[in-house]
Amino acid sequence: MRLGVLDIGSNTGHLLVVDAHGGAAPLPASSFKQPLRLAEHLDDSGAVRPAGVDALAEFTVQAMRVAEDRGCAQTLAFATSAVRDAGNSEDVLKTVLDRTGVRLEVLSGEDEARLTFLAVRRWFGWSAGRLAVFDIGGGSLEIAGGSDEAPDAAWSLPLGAARLARAHFASPALPDAGALRALRRDLRADIARNAGSLLRSGRPDRAAATSKTFRSLARICGAAPAGDGPLVRRVLRLDTLRERVEELTTMAPDALAGLPGVSPSRAHQIVPGALVAEACMDVFDLVELEICPWALREGVILQRLDQLPHLGAV
Numbered sequence: 001m002r003l004g005v006l007d008i009g010s011n012t013g014h015l016l017v018v019d020a021h022g023g024a025a026p027l028p029a030s031s032f033k034q035p036l037r038l039a040e041h042l043d044d045s046g047a048v049r050p051a052g053v054d055a056l057a058e059f060t061v062q063a064m065r066v067a068e069d070r071g072c073a074q075t076l077a078f079a080t081s082a083v084r085d086a087g088n089s090e091d092v093l094k095t096v097l098d099r100t101g102v103r104l105e106v107l108s109g110e111d112e113a114r115l116t117f118l119a120v121r122r123w124f125g126w127s128a129g130r131l132a133v134f135d136i137g138g139g140s141l142e143i144a145g146g147s148d149e150a151p152d153a154a155w156s157l158p159l160g161a162a163r164l165a166r167a168h169f170a171s172p173a174l175p176d177a178g179a180l181r182a183l184r185r186d187l188r189a190d191i192a193r194n195a196g197s198l199l200r201s202g203r204p205d206r207a208a209a210t211s212k213t214f215r216s217l218a219r220i221c222g223a224a225p226a227g228d229g230p231l232v233r234r235v236l237r238l239d240t241l242r243e244r245v246e247e248l249t250t251m252a253p254d255a256l257a258g259l260p261g262v263s264p265s266r267a268h269q270i271v272p273g274a275l276v277a278e279a280c281m282d283v284f285d286l287v288e289l290e291i292c293p294w295a296l297r298e299g300v301i302l303q304r305l306d307q308l309p310h311l312g313a314v
Helices: 050-069 081-085 089-100 109-124 161-168 177-192 195-199 212-220 238-248 253-257 264-283 296-306
Strands: 002-008 012-019 027-035 074-079 131-136 141-146 153-157 206-210 235-237 288-291
Touching: 002 050, 002 296, 012 050, 012 296, 027 050, 050 074, 050 089, 074 081, 074 296, 081 089, 081 109, 109 131, 109 141, 109 153, 109 206, 109 296, 131 212, 131 264, 141 195, 141 264, 153 195, 161 177, 161 264, 177 264, 206 212, 212 235, 212 238, 212 264, 212 288, 235 238, 238 264, 253 264, 264 288
Parallel strands: 002 074, 131 206, 206 288
Antiparallel strands: 002 012, 012 027, 131 141, 141 153, 235 288
């Protein structure tokens, strides 16, 4: 069965086409994506500007054409933080439906965390034991933990890299030492507020991270490049990250864009993303995070396959 997953994120619109059948890992067949940067297309009231809505609708049309051309039997379309939190969320969804015929499902933050956890659990398997999962998106940070396929605790915080870049790093001038110290303090307080819900059942046996931000940070800190394939073990160590954060906060945008694993369109998000990653590791007392190549999109696919127990090999 060929499935399409249309993911409207805070940074990027991404269609992933996979070949899937029961009892096997989804096999990527095609990918189509564009930088939408919806989290940065917000006006002062928090509504998505018309230009952002137009870009979203146009991308959705193109993505659905690609899904049809690739032979998708079904395309699962969903939106995350940028649309969920927008002041005009309902209008955005209606406009997309009217122009494209596609009804985007808006995932809650808890569902994002839960589905990402499912994907990471399936990737690492039961040998991971009690698992903690962290995902820094453009608009939000998702955290989940547990010993089963469904997490014991799952929550979302408005601490995405694009959101923080817009709020704290919009000026060409870098924040001074006092502003950075205050931001670090606030991030830790926000993350620690619900940390007990994950830790009260015990410390995780394995801690994992997923998302473009974590992959980029791991690459900056010496992990293998993407071209080496998904099966190479990649970790983000706190001691290395801490050293690099000190450097990153002094680098100009052009220099950030030249770092390994950093795309120019996301260079301005690396510093806030690094600060969030460092805060997560400090709050949960983690010396390293293992990078998982599966994330929310794979979680959506796996949940769908679980709902089709009759699905056989193709």
